[in-house]
Amino acid sequence: xxxxxxxxxxxxxxxxxxxxxxxxxxxxxxxxxxxxxxxxxxxxxxxxxxxxxxxxxxxxxxxxxxxxxxxxxxxxxxxxxxxxxxxxxxxxxxxxxxxxxxxxxxxxxxxxxxx
Amino acid sequence: xxxxxxxxxxxxxxxxxxxxxxxxxxxxxxxxxxxxxxxxxxxxxxxxxxxxxxxxxxxxxxxxxxxxxxxxxxxxxxxxxxxxxxxxxxxxxxxxxxxxxxxxxxxxxxxxxxxxxxxxxxxxxxxxxxxxxxxxxxxxxxxxxxxxxxxxxxxxxxxxxxxxxxxxxxxxxxxxxxxxxxxxxxxxxxxxxxxxxxxxxxxxxxxxxxxxxxxxxxxxxxxxxxxxxxxxxxxxxxxxxxxxxxxxxxxxxxxxxxxxxxxxxxxxxxxxxxxxxxxxxxxxxxxxxxxxxxxxxxxxxxxxxxxxxxxxxxxxxxxxxxxxxxxxxxxxxxxxxxxxxxxxxxxxxxxxxxxxxxxxxxxxxxxxxxxxxxxxxxxxxxxxxxxxxxxxxxxxxxxxxxxxxxxxxxxxxxxxxxxxxxxxxxxxxxxxxxxxxxxxxxxxxxxxxxxxxxxxxxxxxxxxxxxxxxxxxxxxxxxxxxxxxxxxxxxxxxx
Numbered sequence: 372x373x374x375x376x377x378x379x380x381x382x383x384x385x386x387x388x389x390x391x392x393x394x395x396x397x398x399x400x401x402x403x404x405x406x407x408x409x410x411x412x413x414x415x416x417x418x419x420x421x422x423x424x425x426x427x428x429x430x431x432x433x434x435x436x437x438x439x440x441x442x443x444x445x446x447x448x449x450x451x452x453x454x455x456x457x458x459x460x461x462x463x464x465x466x467x468x469x470x471x472x473x474x475x476x477x478x479x480x481x482x483x484x485x486x
Numbered sequence: 487x488x489x490x491x492x493x494x495x496x497x498x499x500x501x502x503x504x505x506x507x508x509x510x511x512x513x514x515x516x517x518x519x520x521x522x523x524x525x526x527x528x529x530x531x532x533x534x535x536x537x538x539x540x541x542x543x544x545x546x547x548x549x550x551x552x553x554x555x556x557x558x559x560x561x562x563x564x565x566x567x568x569x570x571x572x573x574x575x576x577x578x579x580x581x582x583x584x585x586x587x588x589x590x591x592x593x594x595x596x597x598x599x600x601x602x603x604x605x606x607x608x609x610x611x612x613x614x615x616x617x618x619x620x621x622x623x624x625x626x627x628x629x630x631x632x633x634x635x636x637x638x639x640x641x642x643x644x645x646x647x648x649x650x651x652x653x654x655x656x657x658x659x660x661x662x663x664x665x666x667x668x669x670x671x672x673x674x675x676x677x678x679x680x681x682x683x684x685x686x687x688x689x690x691x692x693x694x695x696x697x698x699x700x701x702x703x704x705x706x707x708x709x710x711x712x713x714x715x716x717x718x719x720x721x722x723x724x725x726x727x728x729x730x731x732x733x734x735x736x737x738x739x740x741x742x743x744x745x746x747x748x749x750x751x752x753x754x755x756x757x758x759x760x761x762x763x764x765x766x767x768x769x770x771x772x773x774x775x776x777x778x779x780x781x782x783x784x785x786x787x788x789x790x791x792x793x794x795x796x797x798x799x800x801x802x803x804x805x806x807x808x809x810x811x812x813x814x815x816x817x818x819x820x821x822x823x824x825x826x827x828x829x830x831x832x833x834x835x836x837x838x839x840x841x842x843x844x845x846x847x848x849x850x851x852x853x854x855x856x857x858x859x860x861x862x863x864x865x866x867x868x869x870x871x872x873x874x875x876x877x878x879x880x881x882x883x884x885x886x887x888x889x890x891x892x893x894x895x896x897x898x899x900x901x902x903x904x905x906x907x908x909x910x911x912x913x914x915x916x917x918x919x920x921x922x923x924x925x926x927x928x929x930x931x932x933x934x935x936x937x938x939x940x941x942x943x944x945x946x947x948x949x950x951x952x953x954x955x956x957x958x959x960x961x962x963x964x965x966x967x968x969x970x971x972x973x974x975x976x977x978x979x980x981x
Contacts, residue, residue, distance in 0.1 A: 410660040417668030
């Protein structure tokens with residue numbers, strides 16, 4: 372399972388970076404979204420994948436059963452997804468505003484501030 | 487006691503909420519913003535004095551014992567950073583009263599700067615890697631909005647680059663967190679320090695360290711990851727640029743220092759050599775970039791980059807003295823830089839432009855302004871007896887002690903170039919006559935002068951108070967290099 376996810380993560384990173392290196396603003400947003408997903412999946416896998424052993428503490432016990440899934444990465448991923456969602460919403464509005472101002476989708480046309 | 491560590495985050499957040507509640511009443515918002523910034527200043531200084539008195543303090547949030555809960559830790563370095571953040575916020579808030587204007591104030595300028603500083607203070611005080619990520623994001627999201635505020639074409643262009651690069655940095659940072667958790671099974675910084683000390687897979691740890699270095703390096707504008715900075719920092723309102731220049735890149739540097747003194751010290755031969763090389767290249771590209779600029783704020787943006795190089799140099803050397811130099815340098819550069827950027831805003835207000843060619847005549851018109859320029863400018867160039875001289879002297883001395891002679895040459899040459907372009911600015915803005923086609927268009931209000939002069943005086947203060955301040959930096963560096971006090975303070979009996 373970990374191997375499959377590793378390949379998926381690699382694919383997401385590759386696709387994300389490829390999209391970001393195109394010149395279109397829309398592809399930039401999609402690329403950044405894919406990068407964020409890749410990072411989230413990476414954290415998820417980082418906590419080791421375990422099937423069928425939920426980290427629930429049984430009645431009377433003081434610790435979850437041995438070999439149970441680590442719940443912390445899921446909490447981290449949840450936080451990261453929420454943050455990523457907000458940031459991407461902002462980015463979309465920013466690019467929309469950029470498009471109305473500059474009438475172009477081509478990132479190469481946005482060089483007036485560079486030196 | 488525990489309240490004191492939470493206050494630097496709570497006060498700006500609370501100020502922002504209060505200001506949001508008074509959305510339509512801009513004058514009330516202004517009052518709240520100034521009072522909030524002053525309260526933060528008081529809290530920050532109290533925190534610093536307490537830490538200086540009683541050593542490292544920490545709070546286990548909701549009483550979840552470390553390493554299971556989120557820990558807030560304040561050591562001397564963190565507390566010094568909080569005081570510097572509070573100082574810049576106070577100066578910029580007062581300055582904003584005159585410089586920002588109704589259009590921005592009406593769309594939530596004051597709440598945004600306070601939320602940003604809440605995130606920054608959180609980053610300085612947290613003892614948990616994931617919490618650091620959250621604080622970074624709080625800071626970033628508010629900085630995104632501040633950067634695009636006003637909606638001019640230039641700003642949107644700058645903001646697109648700024649947002650993209652910072653989101654990439656966050657994605658890399660997040661990936662590094664995932665890998666780190668996979669290796670160490672903890673994200674508490676003090677716990678990480680102990681766990682990684684016994685980690686046999688050093689290559690894996692090094693790879694993760696490099697990911698963190700890239701993530702923070704983008705935020706700190708380190709060579710070769712700095713291109714977003716000069717493309718965006720000069721576009722928003724001067725007050726916003728000042729706050730960004732004073733604090734945002736420094737949060738990246740702070741994170742680098744925290745990680746590469748506390749957590750990743752297992753293979754300093756690799757990681758810290760990379761840091762040294764990056765430091766040298768950052769200094770040199772920054773200063774060469776600045777020499778080529780013809781616009782006041784763009785020049786100052788490149789100057790930020792070269793100063794980041796000095797800070798990294800101190801970190802790369804990783805000796806007690808070099809870290810003390812970094813702490814003092816940090817104070818010096820934040821204060822002097824804030825003074826200069828605030829000044830660039832005043833000259834822009836008076837002349838209606840910030841192109842160096844179109845400015846001029848300020849020496850004749852305003853000797854006070856000339857003095858306020860010369861003090862921080864010469865200080866940043868490293869002229870004795872000003873603070874920059876002591877800061878650079880310490881960094882160079884540390885490099886000599888570590889026998890890094892190339893770095894010594896680079897640091898000295900960069901100082902010389904800084905002096906060259908600061909004098910160039912002097913000649914263009916102050917010495918030469920005002921161009922006839924660019925007359926005075928407005929007067930700068932007193933609220934813009936006040937903070938600028940105050941930061942100038944503060945530059946003098948840290949110059950002449952170098953002895954006690956450097957002793958403080960020395961103690962802060964001692965806590966950084968001897969990690970045991972930090973680890974003991976956080977983990978306590980768990981060790």
